[in-house]
Amino acid sequence: MSEIQDAQEAVRELLELVVDALDLDAEIAVTAEDGVVTGALIGEDLGLFIGRHGQTIDAVQHLAQRIVFHGRPSDLRIVIDAAGYRDRRASALRRQADDAADEAIRHGRPVSLDAMVASERKFVHEHLRERGDVETYSEGEEPDRHLVVAPLRDDA
Numbered sequence: 001m002s003e004i005q006d007a008q009e010a011v012r013e014l015l016e017l018v019v020d021a022l023d024l025d026a027e028i029a030v031t032a033e034d035g036v037v038t039g040a041l042i043g044e045d046l047g048l049f050i051g052r053h054g055q056t057i058d059a060v061q062h063l064a065q066r067i068v069f070h071g072r073p074s075d076l077r078i079v080i081d082a083a084g085y086r087d088r089r090a091s092a093l094r095r096q097a098d099d100a101a102d103e104a105i106r107h108g109r110p111v112s113l114d115a116m117v118a119s120e121r122k123f124v125h126e127h128l129r130e131r132g133d134v135e136t137y138s139e140g141e142e143p144d145r146h147l148v149v150a151p152l153r154d155d156a
Contacts, residue, residue: 003074003076004032004037006068007032007037007068007076008037010064011037011039011064011068011078012039015030015060015080016028018049024043024046024048025044026043026049027041027042028040028041035076036076036077037068037076037079038079038080039078039080039081040080040081040082043082043083049082050082054117057080058117058119060080061079061080065078089120090123093124093127096124097113097127097128097149100113101133101134104149104150104151105133105134108151109151110148111148111150112147113146113147113149114146115144115146116145116146116147118145121138121145125147132152133151134149134150134152135150135151135152136150137150
């Protein structure tokens with residue numbers, strides 16, 4: 001079996017265990033595309049699996065990565081999703097980031113976002129990097145670490 005097939009099988013087994021343990025009514029779909037193995041739950045009432053602010057789904061994704069990679073480096077990425085949560089969260093983060101950047105420019109001062117996990121902070125950093133009129137940096141300690149969006153200074 002290839003690394004991708006092994007990863008798909010491990011992700012499927014983990015998701016089957018979680019679905020059984022949480023007694024969820026969900027279908028499991030595991031796909032591989034462009035070096036990303038995605039394990040997704042498809043169903044109606046998946047809030048328990050997603051968790052508050054995505055904490056549970058992030059924990060399951062972390063477990064899947066640990067199981068698949070056994071501490072070894074790999075070019076593969078593992079993503080765990082449920083009912084389109086990852087896309088909805090990415091859209092919400094983009095809107096929040098754009099609103100904060102607009103406010104920072106409008107008022108000429110830094111704007112702090114709510115605390116978020118490292119992967120979400122990275123997503124916002126990368127999203128706003130394209131604008132060219134704001135800078136971003138993180139402040140605080142986990143679990144309260146948050147992103148700050150500030151207007152670029154005119155040093156000219």
